[in-house]
Amino acid sequence: MAMTTKSPSQPHHGVDPTGQNTESEPKMNYDTALCPVTKTAKPIPMKPIAYLHGEPRIIWEEEEVEQMIIKENLEFAVIGKFSYVWPEIQELRKLIPKHCELLGECKIGLLSNMHVLIRASYLEDYVNLLSKPSFYLIHRGGSYPMRTLKWDLMFDPEEETATAIVWISFPSLPPNFFVKEAVFLVAAAVGKPLQVDLATKNQTRPSCARVKVEVDLLREFPKRINVGLRKQSGEIIEKWIQIKYDHVPKYCTNCKIQGA
Structure with a gap:
């Protein structure tokens, strides 16, 4: 009896469901495997400004937005969310890599009230950040719980991603x-x-x-x-x-x- 098959949704950024690049890649050794994968983003074309009910509007294609994500190092981006109080951003840039045990470099910045954007450079760090319900950052005798959520390109501080x-x-x-x-x-x-x-x-x-x-x-x-x-x-x-x-x-x- 023949099987009914359904095509799974394809991951973004030129990978197949196995997580492998669809283009041929050079063989990697241990050292190169620990390095972030550098992708070359394509140029992003200029867009005409349209008007919707008299107000300006710009629409980009999905492929163009994916190139923006590559250019801005957002492929492994994670949101860190605090509830009440949190250390200064300069301290968070030291505390998060330490307490979250990140292997690679990351860029951390304040995104909105209670939210920081963590741009990880390794897939492993991205997965580990999202695999725990919360991290506790210990600083000057205090413990600051930080939840982690997947970054969404239409991020809204009032709504958590699904x-x-x-x-x-x-x-x-x-x-x-x-x-x-x-x-x-x-x-x-x-x-x-x-x-x-x-x-x-x-x-x-x-x-x-x-x-x-x-x-x-x-x-x-x-x-x-x-x-x-x-x-x-x-x-x-x-x-x-x-x-x-x-x-x-x-x-x-x-x-x-x-x-x-």
Whole structure:
């Protein structure tokens, strides 16, 4: 019986669902793997100013905005949100890399009241920043809780993004599908795959694959996925794989806030 397939949403910035660049890349060694990936942004064309009901208006294409994101080092941008009080920005530039254990360089600036913008340079730092519900910055005897949220290009300080990072697992997925290209494609049915856990990477837990995924909290998550093999004869061998979710934060559509 033939399978019904649905094309997963494609990640931005020229990558396929496996997280790999669609263009050929030079082989990387350990040193280059620790360096930020430098992308060359294309020139952004000038735009005519239109008028909507007598007021000026400019519309950019999605590809043009993606080039702006590259130019402004916002590919791994994260929002740090404080509740009441927080240290001065000069102190935050020292405290955040230390207490959040960032591996690479980052640029930190005040975005709005209670919000700082953290421009990480490593994907690993981006994932780690968004993987904890909050960080506690210790400074001069005080503890300052900071929540982290994915930066959104239409950021509104009054609304929190509905995007979050969660762990998902695939019990009983055949271990041949644990290869990154395959397991990322399977995980793309849920959201944007970012990384696998160490047991999956090191091939020490063949009973279950586990992937960290960027998800939209407003969508309905699938409970299972059908995977299969088409033989040369045309016969398809298929299997339903259950999708298990670790803690997924709630999102209030009225107050526009992520909850526990």
